[in-house]
Amino acid sequence: MNSTSEKQRLKSSKRQLATVIDLNKCMGCQSCTVACKNIWTQRPGTEHMRWANVGTYPGRGYPRDWQSKGGGYDKQGRALQGQLINIVDAGDNLQFNHDEVLNHEDGQNARLEPRSADGQTAKWGYNWDEDQASGKWPNAFFFYLPRKCNHCSNAPCIDACSRNAISKRDDGVVLIDQDRCTGHRHCVEACPYKMIYFNPATKRSEKCIECFPRIDKGIAPACNRQCVGRTRAYGYLDDKDSQVYKLVRQWKVALPLHPEYGTEPNVYYVPPMSTYAYDSDGRLTDDMRIPLEVLEQYFGPAVHQALATLVAQRQQRKDGNPSQLMDILISKVWQDRFSEFTNEPV
Amino acid sequence: MIIKRLALDATALADGRNEIWSEVAEKEIALSPAPLALTNAVSPYMSRTSGHGKNESLKVRMLHDGNVLSIRLAWKDPSKDDAINDLDQFADAAAVMFPMTPGASAFSMGSPDKAVNAWLWKADEQAPFDVMARGYATSARREPQGSGLTASGHYVNEHWIVVFQRTMKISREETVSMVPGAELAIAFALWEGSNNERSAQKSVSGEFVSMTIEH
Ligand code: HEM
Ligand code: SF4
Ligand code: SF4
Numbered sequence: 229m230n231s232t233s234e235k236q237r238l239k240s241s242k243r244q245l246a247t248v249i250d251l252n253k254c255m256g257c258q259s260c261t262v263a264c265k266n267i268w269t270q271r272p273g274t275e276h277m278r279w280a281n282v283g284t285y286p287g288r289g290y291p292r293d294w295q296s297k298g299g300g301y302d303k304q305g306r307a308l309q310g311q312l313i314n315i316v317d318a319g320d321n322l323q324f325n326h327d328e329v330l331n332h333e334d335g336q337n338a339r340l341e342p343r344s345a346d347g348q349t350a351k352w353g354y355n356w357d358e359d360q361a362s363g364k365w366p367n368a369f370f371f372y373l374p375r376k377c378n379h380c381s382n383a384p385c386i387d388a389c390s391r392n393a394i395s396k397r398d399d400g401v402v403l404i405d406q407d408r409c410t411g412h413r414h415c416v417e418a419c420p421y422k423m424i425y426f427n428p429a430t431k432r433s434e435k436c437i438e439c440f441p442r443i444d445k446g447i448a449p450a451c452n453r454q455c456v457g458r459t460r461a462y463g464y465l466d467d468k469d470s471q472v473y474k475l476v477r478q479w480k481v482a483l484p485l486h487p488e489y490g491t492e493p494n495v496y497y498v499p500p501m502s503t504y505a506y507d508s509d510g511r512l513t514d515d516m517r518i519p520l521e522v523l524e525q526y527f528g529p530a531v532h533q534a535l536a537t538l539v540a541q542r543q544q545r546k547d548g549n550p551s552q553l554m555d556i557l558i559s560k561v562w563q564d565r566f567s568e569f570t571n572e573p574v
Numbered sequence: 575m576i577i578k579r580l581a582l583d584a585t586a587l588a589d590g591r592n593e594i595w596s597e598v599a600e601k602e603i604a605l606s607p608a609p610l611a612l613t614n615a616v617s618p619y620m621s622r623t624s625g626h627g628k629n630e631s632l633k634v635r636m637l638h639d640g641n642v643l644s645i646r647l648a649w650k651d652p653s654k655d656d657a658i659n660d661l662d663q664f665a666d667a668a669a670v671m672f673p674m675t676p677g678a679s680a681f682s683m684g685s686p687d688k689a690v691n692a693w694l695w696k697a698d699e700q701a702p703f704d705v706m707a708r709g710y711a712t713s714a715r716r717e718p719q720g721s722g723l724t725a726s727g728h729y730v731n732e733h734w735i736v737v738f739q740r741t742m743k744i745s746r747e748e749t750v751s752m753v754p755g756a757e758l759a760i761a762f763a764l765w766e767g768s769n770n771e772r773s774a775q776k777s778v779s780g781e782f783v784s785m786t787i788e789h
Contacts, residue, residue: 235615276661307618312662312770388619390773392711410715412772416661418619426661431698 239386244400245438246472247452248461248482249374250498250557252538256282256358256372260451264376267450268437273429275321276345278354279436280451282374286522287357290375291422292317300384300420301490307387310417318425319354321345362522366510369518371500373526374459376451377402377423377436378485378493385435388418399464400494401438409433420489446571453566453573458559463567465494470567471556472496479553481534483527498557499523499531501538575601577636577643577758579788584642590735591728595646598635603762605630605777612681613774616711626775628766632668638742638787643752645670645738647762654729655767656697664772665698667765668727668736669705672750672758673782680761680782683707691750693738695725697767702738706748710774721749755789 264280281290289295291313299310315321322342329338342350361368379402386394386402393408394415404415404424409432416424416433424435439449447453452460463470465477475482475498482496502518516535523531541553556564563570578598586594607627614621635646647668655666671680671692678688684707692705694715702725707713718724722741727734742752752758759782765771 307622309619309622314660314662318661384619388617390613390617390620390711391713392616414617414620414773428658428661431658 234392235387238392238395239381239383241381241396241400242398244381244465244494245379245443246400246463246465246476246494246496247376247449248472248475248496248498250459251371251373251500252498252557253457253459254282254372254374255457256284257456258282258355259454259456260374260376263450263454264436267439269434271429273427274425274434276315276318277425277427277434278319279423279425279434280374280376281319281354282372283355284358284360284370285373285526286362286370287360289373290319290354292352292356294422295486297422298420299418299422299489301382303490305490307384307418308420310420312413312416312426313422315345316352320350320352322350322353363517363519366506367517369502369522371502371518373485373497374451375421375423375485376495377438378421378491378495379436379438381492381494382490384418384420384491385415385424388414390414397440399443401440401443402435403437403440404433404435406430406432406434420486420491421493442573443569446569447573448566448569450573458562458565461556461559461565462569467567471559471565472567474552474556479537479556480530481537481553483530483534485526487528487530497527498538499527499534501535501542575783575785577638577785577787579640579754580637581639582637584639584644584739587637587644587646588724588726588737588739589728590646590648590726590737591730595635598637598646600633600635603632603634603779605632605762605764605779608763608774608776608778609681610774613710617773620774623775626766626769626771627777628769628771629764629777632762632764632777632779634762636785638752638754640754641742642739643742643787647736647738648733649764650732651729651734651766652732653766653768654697654734656727656729658698662770664765664767664770665696666734666767667694667696667772668734669694669763670738671761671763671782674706674748674750678782680778680780682709683713685709689748691748693723693725693740695727695736695738697727697734701725704749721746752787754787756787757784758787759784 260280269277283289297311344350361370363369393405411431452462461471463472484493502516504512505515505517541551545551545554610621633648674689684690694703703715727736762779765776
């Protein structure tokens with residue numbers, strides 16, 4: 229067996245499914261998080277996992293500090309070593325002391341508070357820094373960033389698994405074979421997005437499965453379908469009729485997160501246009517509230533052109549002229565967003 | 575080295591702390607970090623790590639009574655890692671490995687046409703695994719019942735004492751055979767949980783060393 233070509237085989241796919249998320253519309257409601265949790269991560273050992281998650285950025289993010297934990301590839305395509313995360317980083321499984329407060333004699337003196345997995349008062353948890361802004365008044369700013377596994381086209385998790393337990397399906401979905409996984413967690417270290425979670429009950433690693441039992445029946449993944457803000461589009465990147473193709477390839481306004489990680493991720497983001505900034509006299513300027521340097525750190529230099537296109541098309545529409553791009557981003561009919569994945573999840 | 579035939583009670587031997595083990599000669603085996611460069615194709619990530627191979631030696635005692643073969647491993651380990659309580663913790667482990675076909679290499683953990691058989695004890699598991707491998711990335715953990723493999727581990731005075739036992743004559747296919755009078759090649763490995771050791775990140779004894787099972 230030539231193992232290098234074996235990795236190439238495991239990492240390649242015939243087509244590639246992709247999700248586009250419009251950050252101008254995400255309101256941080258966590259419907260995607262809850263939709264995913266309800267279906268997939270209520271089993272023993274998965275309590276801490278949020279395969280779909282939303283955080284306030286810039287911030288420490290979820291899993292905590294994931295952007296400084298390494299992994300991915302350098303510019304020459306060499307593997308970059310990464311770190312593991314612990315259960316608190318992974319959002320913890322906070323429990324309230326309801327029994328103590330409600331049923332015990334001295335309950336009057338007890339304080340209702342979340343407790344960490346180790347029984348201590350919680351010091352960190354999922355979405356802990358919600359709505360914590362960056363910048364200085366009056367130009368404070370933040371944006372919500374929903375995430376899930378990127379089903380990368382050059383997936384380091386596949387490279388890292390010493391048991392070749394991770395592979396891509398023909399549609400580009402990356403899955404961990406639970407029968408082959410023995411919980412070595414090389415994949416957790418290698419994924420620069422930290423979207424793989426160890427299950428201490430089964431002693432195996434788990435991640436977003438792109439709701440494959442649903443997509444196999446033409447139903448959009450739960451996180452995409454349940455999105456109240458209608459921020460999401462879904463489909464094949466090579467399908468010229470799909471919104472995914474139009475936003476990523478044609479209009480080039482949907483960008484991968486941290487392209488410099490070298491993994492070719494397949495969740496694409498329409499960057500936030502943000503509101504206008506004030507000058508020192510409190511007057512509105514033409515500058516965007518979220519500094520471009522900040523957005524560039526997340527979406528790379530392509531964010532400049534993407535934002536310019538978005539602003540120009542929005543203005544065109546404001547001026548009473550049609551804009552195909554704005555029509556796509558608005559899409560009044562939800563079916564338009566999801567290509568062939570519009571079946572009902574009965 | 576000879577694996578002596580001694581008429582000692584196999585049930586008593588199952589507990590490595592039992593005094594009965596003082597009747598069996600002990601051999602100290604030097605261990606070294608597994609050469610991770612060999613794993614570049616199965617994990618370019620793991621192959622670039624360093625600092626593994628914390629356990630540097632292992633004390634081994636082996637014997638058989640014509641029916642059961644017993645192997646006792648003992649090594650110093652100041653940290654007892656027998657549970658995975660957090661997502662970044664690993665358990666201590668030990669393995670002995672045998673070639674299924676003459677010429678199989680311990681360093682490659684076998685090859686497609688030359689399988690190896692390993693017995694794997696993990697401090698966080700109730701029972702050992704009977705592992706088959708044909709090169710890296712191929713190992714399969716099998717339930718031990720099929721080959722009658724048992725293992726026990728005890729943590730005493732900052733030492734792990736692990737005993738593997740297996741009936742010599744068994745019918746399971748793809749399991750190393752052990753016949754009195756024949757040769758048995760063997761290699762050892764230890765994983766230090768507190769040092770995040772797993773898969774190839776371990777200490778190994780080197781290439782298979784041949785022993786004679788006393789008639
Ligand atoms: C010389 C004695 C050795 C023994 C007794 C041994 C034993 C084992 C065992 C029992 C496993 C399975 C672990 C599990 O299921 O969690 C394993 C996995 C592994 N070993 Fe070894 N090994 C030895 C040498 C080596 C060497 C020298 C290398 C390479 C430098 C290596 C590379 C690997 C890799 C990559 C895995 C993970 C892939 C898999 O589980 O198939 N081994 N080893
Ligand atoms: S985001 Fe992480 S887990 Fe998902 S495919 Fe990419 S490297 Fe693998
Ligand atoms: S695609 Fe499905 S499994 Fe993946 S995050 Fe969304 S809801 Fe969860």
